[in-house]
Amino acid sequence: MSTPSADRFADLKLLKxxxxxxxxxxxxxxxxxxxxxxxx
Amino acid sequence: MAKHYDEIRRLGGEVAAVSFAKPERVRAFAEAHPLPFPVFSDPHMAGYRAFDLGRTSWREMLAPRVLWRYLKMMFRGWLPGRVDRDDDLLQLGGDFVLGRDGQLLFAHQSSEPTDRPPVNSLIQAVRRGAG
Structure with a gap:
């Protein structure tokens, strides 16, 4: 497994x-x- | 994690859980099993991909050491939830601590279904992020 870079999840959206x-x-x-x- | 939540809050941190279940299932779960922290939905698994979370195999799921860990969890009071048609039983989870400026302070991608990081290492990462 690799360490994900911050720019990959910076714009991530979740659903409430x-x-x-x-x-x-x-x-x-x-x-x-x-x-x-x-x-x- | 719920029992360590107060300590994380005292350190100035926050906890959020993410499930690939649809929002309506997450809502029903949260109503039936109130947690001190929020649970969010990621039905398209964009977060699971962004954090490079892998998938396991049926062979790994049914490995004696994995079944033994599940059995121990059940002896401690954990019971598996209902399996939904949309569930991906082979998807693995992970634990991450994000710092104030967005940097990743801690990353643990599960290598098999029962693989979780020690709680102390999570709390230490939150402490670093709060400091």
Whole structure:
């Protein structure tokens, strides 16, 4: 696995549970971002 | 992670979880299992790709050491959730800490389904980012 460079995720947008977009850049820092395998 | 959330907040950090489930499933999950931090949806997996998260194989999923770790997690109270038709059972997860100016302070891409980084290393990275 490679270490991703910051420019690859700087413009990333996630969806809130209501379906609206949220730019990852708008989240507070330092930020622990956990990518889940499954909801449980 | 929920039990370490207060410590991360005390350090000035924040936590966000990302699932590839659709927003409506994330909303239902969050209502049924309230977490102290937000859970977001990434149904097209753009984030999973941006962070170079890999996929495992059925052979790896069913490897005795992986099944044994799942069994231990279940003994500790974890139960697998419902599998949805859209779920990608082979997608792997990962943990990342982003600093204030966008730099990546910590990166852990899971090498197999139960591979997670030590919580202490995550907290140390948050502490570095807050300092």
């Amino acid at each position: 549970p209501d379906g609206t977009e949220l730019p990852i850049a708008s989240l507070p820092r330092p930020l622990l971002l956990i990518f889940l395998r499954h909801l449980a």
